[in-house]
Amino acid sequence: MNLKVNEIFYSIQGESVHAGLPCVFVRLTGCNLRCSYCDTEYAFDEGTAMTVPQILEKIQYFDCSLVEITGGEPLVQQGTSVLVEDLLQARYRVLMETNGSLDIDRVNRRCSRIMDIKCPSSGEHAKNDLDNLKRLTANDQVKFVIGDHDDFLFARQMASLLPEFLCPDRVLFSAVSGRLSPERLARWILDGRIKARLQVQLHKVIWPDRDRGV
Ligand code: SF4
Numbered sequence: 001m002n003l004k005v006n007e008i009f010y011s012i013q014g015e016s017v018h019a020g021l022p023c024v025f026v027r028l029t030g031c032n033l034r035c036s037y038c039d040t041e042y043a044f045d046e047g048t049a050m051t052v053p054q055i056l057e058k059i060q061y062f063d064c065s066l067v068e069i070t071g072g073e074p075l076v077q078q079g080t081s082v083l084v085e086d087l088l089q090a091r092y093r094v095l096m097e098t099n100g101s102l103d104i105d106r107v108n109r110r111c112s113r114i115m116d117i118k119c120p121s122s123g124e125h126a127k128n129d130l131d132n133l134k135r136l137t138a139n140d141q142v143k144f145v146i147g148d149h150d151d152f153l154f155a156r157q158m159a160s161l162l163p164e165f166l167c168p169d170r171v172l173f174s175a176v177s178g179r180l181s182p183e184r185l186a187r188w189i190l191d192g193r194i195k196a197r198l199q200v201q202l203h204k205v206i207w208p209d210r211d212r213g214v
Contacts, residue, residue, distance in 0.1 A: 003079040004029040004047040005055065006072065009213045010062040014203030016095060016114050016141055017170060023066040023095075024059050028080065031073040033099050035122040037147060037176045039211060043072040052083050056090065068095040069111075075102040084111045101127040105135050114141045114172075117158050119151035121176070138165045143199070147176035152188050159196055168195035177204060 006027040013023040027040070029047030050058075059067055067087055074080045074096055084107040087094045094111040098104055101124070104113045115132060118125040122145065136142065142162055144155035152173075159171055173196045175185045182200050189198055203214045 001052055001079040001082050002049045003052070003055065003077050003083060005050045006043040006047045007213060008055065008058050010064065011214050012203060012206060013066065013068065014201050014206075014214070015097075015143070015174065015199055016068075016112075016172065017197070018066065018095065019199070019202050021066055022064050023068050024062045024064050026055060026059070026067065026069045026083070028069065028071045028074045028077055030076045031071055031099070032076050033073065033101060033118070033122075033124045033127060035099075035118065035124050035145075037122065037145070037179065039177070040072065042212065052079065052086050055083060056086060059087075059092070065091070065093055066095070067092045068097065070097040073099050073102070075104070075106055081107050084108055087111075099124075099127075100132060101129055103129065103135070104132050104140075109137050109139065112139050112141060114143055116143050116145065117155070119144055119146055119154050121147035121151050121179075125154070133161060133163075136163055136166065138170075140166070141170040141172060142166060143172040143174060144196075145174050145176055146185060147179040149188070152185070152192075155196075156192060156194060159194065168197060171196040172199040173197070174199040174201065177201060 100116045207214045
């Protein structure tokens, strides 16, 4: 089984409840959405075909038990579920970032799915697969990328529909870089008594001038 891989790199986990931990990232090629703020457009088409064993060998080199599969959108590739399965078998802790528009149960539930619910300013919120709300487990995480106050109101409404076992630890509110300051988002979260975790993109704080490999 081949997958098209954009990059594999070792960095600090910048998002999710695992922020701050060293992690191996497997960035897969291809995405079915076109968000207005996308910062990984280079992953839409660029990539190299690799087999699952080749990917595993490359991951092994970094001697790190935490692996995140990201994109693009990992679920557009058939082989992603096989990769997740093999990583779990090899006893890695596996995270997968997904844009929330496709069925998250295509991968094993032992993988922590970090699922976006797209807000209006992304231009793609009509594509949210709301059936995914029923598929979430206590192992998953839900992320809202918020660009303005309308997005915040939307996120607040959607967050109120999430299962209680995720709140507040595994509900992530993140500001769109360059559009909304984390300070303003923090104020809205506190004033609104929102049961969510403010997420700052740690890799952008550490490496503000790098947009690949971090
Ligand atoms: S889902 Fe992610 S990779 Fe795809 S367009 Fe949106 S931000 Fe970019």
